[in-house]
Amino acid sequence: MHVCLCVLLNLAEEISIEKKMVNRKIPHLLIQLLDRTQEDLLLVVLTFLKKLSVFEENKDQIAVPETLSNLVRLAQHQNQRIALLSLRLLFNLSFDERVRAALVESGIVKLLVDLLKNPPFRHIVLRLLYHFSMDDRCKSLMAYHRDGMIMLLQLVVHFPEPRVGKDLVALMVNLASNARAAEVIVQSGLFPPIMLRVMKHRDPLLCKVIRNVASHSGVLEQMCEVLDTEGVRMAKWMNEFVRMAVCSVDHPDFLVEVLGTLANVTLEEVAWGELCESGLLELLTRLLVPSFSEDDVVLECVLLIGNLASSRDSVQHVAESRLPTMMQDLLVEKREDEEIVVQLLFAFQCLVSHDEVREFVLQETELAPAIMRFARARNPLVLEYTTALLQIVAVASDNQTTEEGVPDWVAQIKGFRFEQHNPEWCRYVNRELSGGTGMSPGAYGGYYDDQGSPRDDEEEFAFHWSARHGY
Template sequence: MDQISRAKSSKYEASHAANINHLDNYIELLYSDKLEDKIHSARSLLYLLNEAESIEVMLNHESLIGILARTLRDEYKKSTDLSLYLAGIFYVISNFSTLHAALSQNQIGDTSIKIIEYHIQKYDYMKTELAKVKHDMEKEQKKFEILEKKQNKLLFLCFSILLNIAEDLQIERKIKKRKIISYLIMMLAKDNIALLDVVLRFLKKLSIFAEGKNEMHEQEHIISKLQRFVPCPHHQSICELVLKLILNLSFDSNIRQQLDTLGFIPRLVSLLKHAPFRGLTLKILYQLSMDDKSKSTFTYTECLPMLFLMISQHPEAKVGKELVAVAINLCMNSRNAEIISDGKQLDILIKRALQNQDDLIMKLIRNISGACKSSLIQETLYKYTPKFISAAVSIPEMDFVVEVLGVLVNIDSEELWSKALPNTQLLEFIQKNIVPGYAEDDIILECIMLISTIVCSDKCAKLIGGTTIIKQLNSLLEEKQEDDEMVMQIMFSFYKLLLSKSTRENILHETKVVNYLMELLQDQNPRIKKMADEILALVQEIDEEWKEEIKLKRFQIHNQEWLEQVANNVSEEWEEESEDDSGQVQWADLSDLDGRVWGDMD
């Protein structure tokens, strides 16, 4: 048996000779002047602490924790081995939440941080000294590696103790003030899996709060330190922790921008091929897909083809939210919408959405139809328009119907609507659903927007003019004056209807639309004021009767604004002139009155 094997064997025998009946002897050895006695005691106590029959006796000992804490505090610079055994003991104890108060009383958190600081400095010193060595390089390198191995174990234990006692948020705040984030991020350069595991779990915990997240990003540049871990599919636990940490950080727009800049998007996309990481990866990609600048980065990856395959081949009727949500965001970009619709892909998506009444896939189709007007996409949408209309008028599921109507809103074809309106129940559906109080606001809004789309020719306008839609829009404008988006869309519908002679007269002379528009010239919302002004300008061009009245209204508004401004200016000037240092009106004294008024009356 060689020397190393004999040493291991003797250590094993010594540890297994530990006996709970000798507990007081082990405690006494901690007071010895010999370092070897203290190491033997700590090793024996650690062994006993891992035995079920001994642990209760030890934890109930009135002075054991205090003696161990004092020994660690006094000796951690003298022996790494002793520090390892003692830190191991406190690591076991820290797993019991009920004992955290005792650890705090004995300053174990403070000592753990001091050990971390000391060994970081020692490691840097040893590394610097190793670089200076010119002889016996191999021997010195081996010594350095042995030290590093022990240090990694000790750092793992100290960080684990701190993580366990940080269950208490007050203790977590105290720990964070001691540069713990900086020390944790230093550890990301290590290759020890156990150490990386606890470091990443700790960082994930600290990243939940904005203060910790900001320090990681602004002071420690954590994103650049995480590059080497993405992707790392061969270390599943580490990869999952890294992804969870990135997910926490990705709620910050500046961090999302840095993730894009540092090339994380293609790296993350590659992880979609690995099932264990797919859920977390999709959540991060969803965060990144919210930013317009990042959307174009996805265009040059495999993401969109992969998303299409995962959506189209999803085993369940309704596709997972995270999966479709990424595609929905990305397809607000025209090039991305074109890629995911390539060939027969849009056909497949539409069929799946209609078959399963999947509102999220229909929302994806809606975004595609709004972002890209390529001939392939438009032709596919035209082909399915009758089915879209049929689904809208017959399916009771509101969320699905809202998205179907949204798709119809984006189909711009005079020829298509001229054929579709007389042969479907779409106008009846619109009339039924824009009755105030009858339908949900989301349905009402989509119907109003659809009116703006379908009134694309005189033929379509005549069909609308033959219904009650114009009067209903007039009622809605009065009813929904507090809903700015609704008001904007109703106004735009009236603008489109005013462009057609078939509906113009009805609006101008049988409704109060123009009166409402003149009132809206003084609305608080500048977008509403601008649109009202533009529509009234159109009315002035097409109707002489309204022309002068609108002109008078504009003058009155301008005059009122001018008078208010003059009044405000006069008021401000009076206030400035009537105030002195004390803020009170001052009277001339009697001598002034004598000289100015009475002097010439003799």
Template sequence: MAAQDELESYQLKKKIFPGPIDVHPTENAIIVNYTAQAAILGENGQPVAGDKKTCQKVIRIKSLNPNSNISSMAQGIIEKCKLIHPSRANEVEQLLYYLQKRNANADDSDKAWLKKQLDDSRVSDEARESEIMIAQNEPSSLSQIETYIEGLYEEIKEKIHSTRCILQLAKIPENMPTLVANESLMSALSRVLREDGRRSMELVTNIIYIFFCFSNFSEFHPVITANKVGDMCLRIADQELTRFNLLVQDIQKFEERVSFHLLLNLAEDLNIEVKMIKRDIIKYLIEMLDRNTPELLLLIVTFLKKLSVFQENKDQMLKYSTKLLDKLETLIQSEHQGLQGLSLRLILNLSHDHQFRDLFIKRNFVSKLVNGLSKKNYLMVTLQLLYQLSIDQENRECSDFAEAIPHILRMILEYKGDRVNLEIMALGINITTVYEYSRIIVEENGLKFLLKRALKTRDPLLFKMLRNMCEHDDISIKMRFLDGIDEMMVLLLNSADNPDLMVEILGVLGNLNIPDFDWGKLAASYNLLDYLAAIITKSLRGTVEISESIGQGVEENDDILLQAIIVLGTMANDENIAPMVAQTSILKILVNTMMKVIDYLIDLLYDRNVEIRKVCDAALSIIGEIDEEWDRKLRRQKFTWHNSEWIKIMTQQEPTDLIEESAVILGPQTSLNLSQDMYDTKREYRSHSYIDSDDEDDDEKPEIGGSNALLYGPM
């Protein structure tokens, strides 16, 4: 099964590190100090947990006398003891020579007394060492499980021995169902962890390892939860953090434990994750970020990254943002590549929140990220991060983005293929909305090469970047585009199958409001007016009679229609264009377009959104000011709608509720506000403000709608 393969991927690795060599204080012996280190390796070969122990080996020398051959004896010792490297032969010879001299000069009575004192201590130490070695080497067996459970009710030494045996069993996937099914075992382990957690670090480590093994399999999570192991792991973390300043050594041991790894596995269940959040686990995780153990930091950052995808957890992290950003600032500059990459992805998750984006900008994270653009490792996540930080216009103007411009230009111009990577272009498009950055690109001769590549590759995103640059009110930048105006026109006329490209090229043309530019010559050379007429006609098919040949090959697209009209507006600055426009069908098309817009504005005049009603009312008022006929139609339209709404209200509610309801429907600022006269005791509807005073026989006609309609029926 997959879970079994996952556990089997964990391997135990042992290493021996030789240490100093010294003489025994009383005997003819040499003491070899060494360090034994064991580590559990994960799937990626990185240690997830381990332990280290300082040991000694005593080499007794029975035949040492004043006539012994020191060199030959030293060589024999090195050959028999693999802990001593041959390069240390001289050191062994010196120790043997010292022993030889000590034996000759030592006082027998003093020597006997010292030997007795040390022997008593040695017996005790050797007995303790023997117990530990026996426990480490003793094979564990499921048949002895009841014995191990009984040991959990004895003293600390027996509890350590029992938990070590149980841990050996728990590392074998086939044993897990049997162990988990033993309620007495699970209960005893959780009790010992709860009651004796402060008494022995080794005991705590063994028990947490056991539950960690179970936590790698989702089906065993309920057992861990039922025994409140996650809660106790949080308590242990809190306990160790509190004792940090006093017990540095204990904290270092704690860093090698797997408490947080166990909690990370349990957090797969969102309900358990919520409980962890309530216990303020985010605070503990952030506190742990100042540790120096890469394996522990990898685990903590992974945990924070998992939690950061939820809004509530992100808000918790925002409470501790000062500490968090201090530590992340260090981690993204770490030489440990895995840790650096995870930290960048955590920052990427946080950057989706505007408050965090503002903090990253203030803390100069942009400059630190830009430094990473010259490295291949984590280039994409760095680009994504810079894009996220450039989303907000005010942040986009941060001067640190200027440092990214040479990198962006290099990546675009050297990119292999027609379409530049999306992350690169997204960042380039954002920063070119800032005039200062566009100015830098032009000064570095970047515009020329960008335009050349855009014309060659037909990349819409690259044209969008160029379009941003020519939107700035700098004629010198706009003039640079005239060098490629003919190539752009040819590309535009041959891009009927690429609407995205058409929008961007038309956008560039619409921004070229350059004084004294001969738009008439350009229009004549490329039949530009007919091309724009075809675009507008195609979009308005059915509202005007058009020529099929003109509209052929042009796709319907509102964005294209808008840009085509903008280009016409820009061309209108050239007085030579007017006679050419008169010879085309554009004027008729535009008039029909305006008629279509008026209908659309009238529909939106009654929208529920107050701001939309304001804009539409203002636009229709302008139309009414320049055309008396439309003014009369619009006022009648307003009256008709208002009258129907009034009748609807009158048939449903009492008069006392009408004022409030009318305010909801019409909005406080709309030009359709009701007159207070509508709510007098006779409930007469006075509509003179909506009816043209020039209408014939207006005073002689009975009122339409209102109270008359209700009381007397239609006239």
């Protein structure tokens, strides 16, 4: 049988002959031999199945529950070659989400964690664990194996090359997105060395691990406490991140991770004013120059401005800079990107919520006409933030006067509020003014008109806005 399978395996190098074998049910015949004990036979069977498993049609025949159980058992075989071949075959099968779910039930995660300690198995084990880490349930399961988490962190800290291997760091990125696993990472005692490694080698994927850890509010507090302890003395790590961002403008893959990490730090005790004076404000102003940065960098900048605008320590810095005007221009430039629009509206809402800067911001920008445009948005989140922001601006407009009298935007927002509360009456008046011809009220500037061409409306908006700024 061993000799016959060796001959068939060699013949299967020709893909047309392999297809003939598959038509004659060779996968089904092979999986029946996985319970044999003769090692040479098992080696050729596993090699053959591994070769066949790269095709989805064969994978569906191989990945039956009994076969998966046999493969998990063979992965613990005393013969290292048999164990490795079993793991590689499992790796080919684990691209299928249903197969991964079935393997989790077999207890394979605990087996893989134990095999991490054995260097010959480490590479394939990391790849398998990465596949399992794409499932939220598996992330939580792996977090409970603390020894395995410590082993992974030690591999990261002591990795011999400047940038951590992609299999290892990708696994850590996925694990850090789970709150329980992120907590284990922070409490492991190895988090400060990881932070130092990021500062030294500027590894973007390793920085993403820190960014994901900081995205969990409860873990974020522990992370800052760990970095602020007497033995670590990294209380100024955010200042160092600002310096790294300033030096990484030409490396957007690393820049977006650094900015994302800073944007995730939403603690009240952060000295944002000090960071603004350290160059953060100049960096954001540079990155938000129209068409200078990619959209992912722009989004992180806007999120970071939201943090600055929420803090009394830094809101004055933001208001007196060019950022409010640049954010207003971004509303026009990125109006098709709903995620950026939502974050811009939120940042403006935080900014005008402060009494000491609200009047200054409203006078220096033309915020009201810009945000009124989004009051007819179909996205409920955009509409929610637009309504809240308009409410704040409307209250501020009641007593708004300048040396030249009442600004134009005050009249605009009062007209908008009237139309908002009397839409039916406005539509009736518009029909009467148009001679009862049924002309769309949108021709007279109705913000809540659902008729007409959206594209024409966008063009009209862009025209008026550019005329206002003299572009």
